[in-house]
Amino acid sequence: MEAQKKQRYDRQLRMWGEHGQEALERCKLCLLNGSATGTEALKNLVLPGIGSFTVIDGALVTARDLGNNFFLEEADLGRPRAECVTRLLKELNEHVRGSYVHEDVGSLIRTNPAFLDDFSLVIATQLTEPSLRLLASACRERSLPLVVLRSYGLVGTVRVAPIEHVLVEAHSDNTPSDLRVVDPFPELLAFARDRFGHVDTLSSSERKHVPYVVLLLHAVAEYKAAHGGALPSSYKEKQAIKAALGALAERWFGEGGAADALNVEEAKAAVNTALSAPSIPPSARAVMAEAEARLSAQKPTLPPEPGQSPTFVPDPSTIRARNFWILAAALARFVRAEGKGTLPLLGVLPDMTADTSSYVELANIYRAKAAADAARVHAHAVAIAHDAGLPDDAVPVEQTVRLCKNAHSLQWLRFRSLDEELTPASARAAQLGALLDEGGDAPAAALYVLLRAADAFHARYNRWPGTMDDDIESDVPLLKQCVGQLLSEYRQGGATLTIRDDLVFEMCRYGAAELHTVAAIVGGVASQEVLKLVTGQYVPLNNTYIYNGLNGTGVVAEL
């Protein structure tokens, strides 16, 4: 990457690295509707350098747009909105290509859904329900990830709707401890024996610099010798290890002299995490099982390689997904064979009190073992690729290494479709009912139902409730009817929901206003989710966020 880009993107490269940035720069994004909600989402993707975007919008710029959309200026009044917002969004970053189509989104979806074939991700904003459902199924047919967002009065929603998503780098705040103290590998044992085999002959200062990993290895070995080879596992047994460490410190430094022996304190603090046998999280197990199932079923997710035509270039995200499944299957083979039930070694040694040379040597031992494990995994991956008719270098080594470093956090997420969400038979009525009990005066679930009722209102009257300035109140009973119908649909799903009248009134008060702040909030949330989907890093929202501007709260639900 050029130095200039590195400087400009420094603060984000620290989050997703150059490989994340490359993925972002390959993304071809489509934005449907360039009103405030859409441009606020797009702005946050142009700034970090998404590959290209296309705004599709048939509207002309109105005075109202100038009041809530930052990417329009006075002179744009009356001109195509798609063209104007594209011009001002492109200004944000010279590395991003931008184009526009001045065409009504609803009719384009109805008449020519093939326009979607040009894109790798779609953001849809401010659509009516019928258009949205058509779009969602067209995206699903193409395995095209879709993110839907909406601003309505003080309420905003974001719906993340790919079919599935796989990720390697979750960037979890809690990285697992993987020191292999309970079942040490030979190189680690040799290090402890050769460098610190005679701890009692060390000077007092040297004793304070024995890495705590070595102290733990000694304590566990002694415990095993005294207990017929059994490992300390219960809370009580771990307490015994802590006591043994305390006794060792006292023997070394005399009573009270251990207070400044930081390494002993670090060893005690690490007992609870380091003495658990390394386990495989259920989510990683599920990924490996699915990978092997796909492999044996030869599901079409595996080999979309050139073949049909010499110019066919598979989408980079497709290749990433393919390699993910190959590597996950390779990982499963490793766990069964060389790993003897464990994942490859993480290979990261936390900082600890130690002298430089023993720490560096120890860190290198962990690193070398991790590299050896990754090499084994890679050999499995090459074999799998080979059997699937792919070239041996189909999976780059650095992908294997990255997957091994993150083997604990592999995830495979499946998302409910919009059809499942909106069809009475499969709608999550009970979930909504539970959510209705949260949120005090204005539960977010009620706002969600009311947004759907507003959609029904729009379908019936071809306008939004509360948009006639001189008569808001007569829309209240009409919207209530729509709510009633929706609630009876949810009753078929087995949940009795109630929506208070004051909330129905509040919805009419909004008159479908598109407030800039709500647009900026849902635009921000949606853009975060797009960044996660595109870089394949961090864990996306599954599947709905509701911003409740009535009291500044937010709710997440899988609907």
Add this chain to the structure above:
Amino acid sequence: MDEGQRFQDVNRLLVRTGPLANNGNYGSIFPEHVPFEPSADILPFLRTAAQILVVGAGGLGCELLKDLALLGFGQIEVIDMDTIDVSNLNRQFLFRSKDVGRSKSQVAAEFVMRRVQGVKVTAHFCKIQDMDASFYRKFQIIVLGLDSIEARRWINSMVCSLVTYEAGPDGALTPDLSSVIPMIDGGTEGLKGHARVIFPRVSACFECTLDLFPPQVAVPLCTIAETPRNAAHCVLYAHLIQRDRDFPDSPRPDNDDPEYQQWVYLKAAERAAAFGISGVTLTQTQGVMKNIIPAIASTNAIISAMCAAEAFKIVTNCSAYLNNNAMYMGGEGLYTPTFCYERNPTCVACSTARVELAVSPGETLHALIERMVDDARLRFKAPSIRAEGGLRGDTLYMRGPLEAATRANLELPMRELVRDGASLIVTDPALPVNTTVIVRFSS
């Protein structure tokens, strides 16, 4: 153009009411219910009369200026001492490559005025500490887009100090609500952030919850000097020890100076190679030297808009406010918990109770000052101390011109300087107002 037409989306909430608009959360923040009165006059009030201050014109500040201008606020001021750097451009969207090196507040103000017709943004290219109470007092509301605890702490204390008290019918002192300037605080890091509403001396202030931000634990100097183990230790050696040794007579360069960063990187890499340590890169070096916080536009947009939305509701009273803190955690899925911070009855900034400190009579003034610097609640930087009724005069220790004259007191035990229960009046650059600390001699 007709402003009502342009701001019709905003105006829907201002000229219309409903049962929920009146159902604010006053019971939980203020004792009395103030019903919302819809009116066509609110928008003109926002355009011409309401004064709002944005503190910081960086990642959050740029967003806030945009958000507030498009909510109808017409009189905005912004204060920031920083100039624009290339690494700002990935999110601070009011700046372009050609603006690098210019004042953030000035460029941001010019941009917003150019883009949004009829808004006036006044820029202040200076430190927040350069402005005094008379400046801060003129605002209806203050929104903070800061990235440092120190600056938040200073401004929080300033705004708390502006609140006056009045005696109720029973003689009890209560804050005069007309002197309370609400403050909204936003903060982000990576995919996480928070938005928080503070009514100084009415609800929990920033200082009340200072312990949420413990001071950073520094790597011990002996590790850096004698037993480096990782890349960061090598960078810290070059940055903190080797530079002063190699150039004892030249002033310390700025951490942002690219030439200096390059020098530190090369020296750190040499040291790492000598010890067999891997991982020193220029990016990593800069991260260690400057404590760089990862940042993207998305998170700033979310948090700023949440803050702006609360400012809008508080100034117009058109809906209930956040009470009083919303978290946004987007790293692993999405979690958005909201909760209410409680006031700390012994808060240095917002309580009327004075801070008490247990002091051993034999403790020297010097030791006491060190303790005040390290104290998790006080966290002073360079205190000067006076005492009411001091045994050897009121001035105990002063920085600046009087330092030499008061230095001798540093080594005296406290019992020779003050009586038990004496009030120490501490002046410190961390806070804009003096802090009174009561000495309690322990036996």
